[in-house]
Amino acid sequence: MSFLGGRGSTPAGQVNPERVEMAMQELDMITDVFNKLVSSCHNKCVSPRYAEGDLNKGESVCIDRCVAKFFEVNKKVGEKLQSMGAGAAATGATQSAFGTL
Amino acid sequence: MSFLGGRGSTPAGQVNPERVEMAMQELDMITDVFNKLVSSCHNKCVSPRYAEGDLNKGESVCIDRCVAKFFEVNKKVGEKLQSMGAGAAATGATQSAFGTL
Amino acid sequence: MSFLGGRGSTPAGQVNPERVEMAMQELDMITDVFNKLVSSCHNKCVSPRYAEGDLNKGESVCIDRCVAKFFEVNKKVGEKLQSMGAGAAATGATQSAFGTL
Amino acid sequence: MDFSQMNAAEQAHMSRVIEKKQMQDFLRMYSNLVERCFNSCCNDFTSKALSSKEEQCVMNCTDKFLKHSERVGARFAEQNAESMGAASK
Amino acid sequence: MDFSQMNAAEQAHMSRVIEKKQMQDFLRMYSNLVERCFNSCCNDFTSKALSSKEEQCVMNCTDKFLKHSERVGARFAEQNAESMGAASK
Amino acid sequence: MDFSQMNAAEQAHMSRVIEKKQMQDFLRMYSNLVERCFNSCCNDFTSKALSSKEEQCVMNCTDKFLKHSERVGARFAEQNAESMGAASK
Numbered sequence: 282m283s284f285l286g287g288r289g290s291t292p293a294g295q296v297n298p299e300r301v302e303m304a305m306q307e308l309d310m311i312t313d314v315f316n317k318l319v320s321s322c323h324n325k326c327v328s329p330r331y332a333e334g335d336l337n338k339g340e341s342v343c344i345d346r347c348v349a350k351f352f353e354v355n356k357k358v359g360e361k362l363q364s365m366g367a368g369a370a371a372t373g374a375t376q377s378a379f380g381t382l
Numbered sequence: 383m384s385f386l387g388g389r390g391s392t393p394a395g396q397v398n399p400e401r402v403e404m405a406m407q408e409l410d411m412i413t414d415v416f417n418k419l420v421s422s423c424h425n426k427c428v429s430p431r432y433a434e435g436d437l438n439k440g441e442s443v444c445i446d447r448c449v450a451k452f453f454e455v456n457k458k459v460g461e462k463l464q465s466m467g468a469g470a471a472a473t474g475a476t477q478s479a480f481g482t483l
Numbered sequence: 484m485s486f487l488g489g490r491g492s493t494p495a496g497q498v499n500p501e502r503v504e505m506a507m508q509e510l511d512m513i514t515d516v517f518n519k520l521v522s523s524c525h526n527k528c529v530s531p532r533y534a535e536g537d538l539n540k541g542e543s544v545c546i547d548r549c550v551a552k553f554f555e556v557n558k559k560v561g562e563k564l565q566s567m568g569a570g571a572a573a574t575g576a577t578q579s580a581f582g583t584l
Numbered sequence: 585m586d587f588s589q590m591n592a593a594e595q596a597h598m599s600r601v602i603e604k605k606q607m608q609d610f611l612r613m614y615s616n617l618v619e620r621c622f623n624s625c626c627n628d629f630t631s632k633a634l635s636s637k638e639e640q641c642v643m644n645c646t647d648k649f650l651k652h653s654e655r656v657g658a659r660f661a662e663q664n665a666e667s668m669g670a671a672s673k
Numbered sequence: 674m675d676f677s678q679m680n681a682a683e684q685a686h687m688s689r690v691i692e693k694k695q696m697q698d699f700l701r702m703y704s705n706l707v708e709r710c711f712n713s714c715c716n717d718f719t720s721k722a723l724s725s726k727e728e729q730c731v732m733n734c735t736d737k738f739l740k741h742s743e744r745v746g747a748r749f750a751e752q753n754a755e756s757m758g759a760a761s762k
Numbered sequence: 763m764d765f766s767q768m769n770a771a772e773q774a775h776m777s778r779v780i781e782k783k784q785m786q787d788f789l790r791m792y793s794n795l796v797e798r799c800f801n802s803c804c805n806d807f808t809s810k811a812l813s814s815k816e817e818q819c820v821m822n823c824t825d826k827f828l829k830h831s832e833r834v835g836a837r838f839a840e841q842n843a844e845s846m847g848a849a850s851k
Contacts, residue, residue: 296775300768302693304776310700312787317708319834325718327830329802334825336833342718344830348837349721352845354711354731357723361735362703397686401679403604405687411611413698417705418619420745426629428741430713435736437744443629445741449748450632453756455622455642458634462646463614498597502590504782506598512789514609519797521656527807529652531624536647538655544807546652550659551810554667556800556820559812563824564792 314355322347415456423448516557524549613653621645702742710734791831799823 326343327336336344427444428437437445528545529538538546587595625641626634634642679687714730715723723731768776803819804812812820 294769294771296771301772301775301779304768305779306697306700308780308783309697310704312783313701314704314707315835315838316790317704318838319831321708321711322834323798323827323830324712325715327826329823331799331802331819331822331826334822334829336826336829340830341833344833345837346718346721347715348834348841350715350718350723350727351707351711352841353723354715355707357728357731358703358707358710358735361732362706365739395680395682397682402683402686402690405679406690407608407611409691409694410608411615413694414612415615415618416746416749417701418615419749420742422619422622423745424709424738424741425623426627428737430734432710432713432730432733432737435733435740437737437740441741442744445744446748447629447632448626449745449752451626451629451634451638452618452622453752454634455626456618458639458642459614459618459621459646462643463617463650466650496591496593498593503594503597503601506587506590507601508786508789510602510605511786512793514605515790516793516796517657517660518612519793520660521653523797523800524656525620525649525652526801527805529648531645533621533624533641533644533648536644536651538648538651542652543655546655547659548807548810549804550656550663552804552807552812552816553796553800554663555812556804557796559817559820560792560796560799560824563821564795564828567828 318348318351321351419449419452422452520550520553523553617646617649620649706735706738709738795824795827798827 322344325347326340328340423445426448427441429441524546527549528542530542587598590598621642624645625638628635628638710731713734714727717724717727799820802823803816806813806816
């Protein structure tokens with residue numbers, strides 16, 4: 282999932298703001314993906330009746346498979362986006378509203 | 383959609399942080415609206431069966447009309463809000479939690 | 484809802500960035516909760532047919548009870564989280580992705 | 585929220601920050617409202633123009649949402665005041 | 674959006690900011706796409722491997738969503754241009 | 763995530779930033795949990811008090827969500843480790 286690389290190095294003792302910002306962007310992205318994963322697998326695997334507080338066997342197995350499948354989908358979508366050189370379609374708003382800059 | 387105006391000018395060569403921030407706010411808002419538009423029209427027009435990767439004729443026509451209608455709704459809601467001098471109701475949390483400041 | 488306390492004081496005339504940031508975090512959280520409250524009670528109490536622009540009696544009563552119940556749920560969940568010393572489970576992404584730091 | 589521990593400079597700073605935040609909250613509420621009313625009221629895409637029935641629905645939806653928001657805000661403030669009263673006992 | 678009132682330094686600053694924002698928007702779109710296609714295409718959790726049917730669905734979903742996004746973007750730009758034309762009259 | 767390219771000052775800075783982010787993530791998770799459990803458990807508004815049945819549902823919902831989150835976090839970490847192993851080959 283790490284496709285944001287670093288660029289060059291900085292003298293020890295100083296903070297390179299660009300590098301820190303990149304790490305922050307990656308951190309935000311991982312958090313975003315994790316939250317979507319939690320929510321999606323909860324919807325797929327956990328019954329909303331809440332008769333008990335523990336995950337039962339069926340739910341637990343479902344969650345494990347759900348996470349694995351989500352990662353596979355993440356990979357397939359990433360490959361597809363790369364093969365299409367996408368980004369263009371995605372950033373439509375910014376592009377269409379700021380095309381003149 | 384542009385109702386955030388500028389204020390005055392700055393000597394060339396310097397960045398007016400207030401002006402840049404306003405442009406950023408407008409940019410964030412446009413992105414937010416665009417994302418909601420994409421999502422709403424996808425839900426209204428695109429079948430989630432995904433039997434093929436292309437938009438069919440019916441979906442394409444639906445999308446065009448959907449975008450036009452969304453803009454009309456955006457305009458109507460904006461006019462209504464202005465006529466009501468709204469903002470009060472909207473920022474309820476901030477107002478009620480920080481009424482003392 | 485205020486469980487983010489202050490820390491010490493600052494000489495008058497200066498801004499303590501840490502304290503301001505904490506206040507901002509609390510403000511963001513209150514806004515987030517308020518927005519979820521508005522949305523949840525709208526879904527529970529307001530009919531999406533929109534035959535008229537006023538809240539009818541039934542909707543108004545429902546909203547009042549809905550807000551009260553939401554606060555009770557907020558309190559129960561908060562107590563439960565504290566009793567479990569939670570936070571661990573919650574910040575799963577950050578923990579698992581950055582466990583090495 | 586209790587700003588009494590803040591000094592004057594901090595309170596002034598918070599006022600500016602809150603003002604900016606209210607603008608952002610308003611814009612966010614606006615786009616949420618458009619999304620909500622569009623989704624509830626527009627289901628016919630045989631035409632690109634808003635029908636008079638759809639337009640009426642959007643007006644009522646906006647009206648009702650603002651009244652709802654205001655009512656929730658009032659109850660929210662009361663509950664918040666109660667919680668703080670309870671907490672300071 | 675009108676940047677003509679900005680000076681050169683401000684325009685340069687905005688360019689950098691917009692570039693960064695486009696990266697963020699792209700990442701956000703990516704995770705939304707994964708979520709959407711996963712939710713639409715994966716409903717069988719008797720196995721942890723993606724079936725060929727699910728995989729095909731995910732590919733089509735991605736493809737179609739990008740085409741949808743592009744079409745919406747084109748219409749959005751047209752409508753924006755129209756609104757601005759109307760506003761400056 | 764690989765911080766080994768960072769110098770000591772940068773790593774210290776990241777630690778502080780991550781700590782702050784964990785607080786924000788926790789607060790966000792808290793409000794999501796309230797919303798989710800409220801929506802699943804509360805459907806009767808003939809009274810403003812939480813019934814004992816609703817309260818039990820909220821407790822179980824919270825409990826289960828945290829266990830779910832923890833389990834997903836564990837699998838997520840394994841998958842992440844695998845992806846990184848694969849990437850560095």
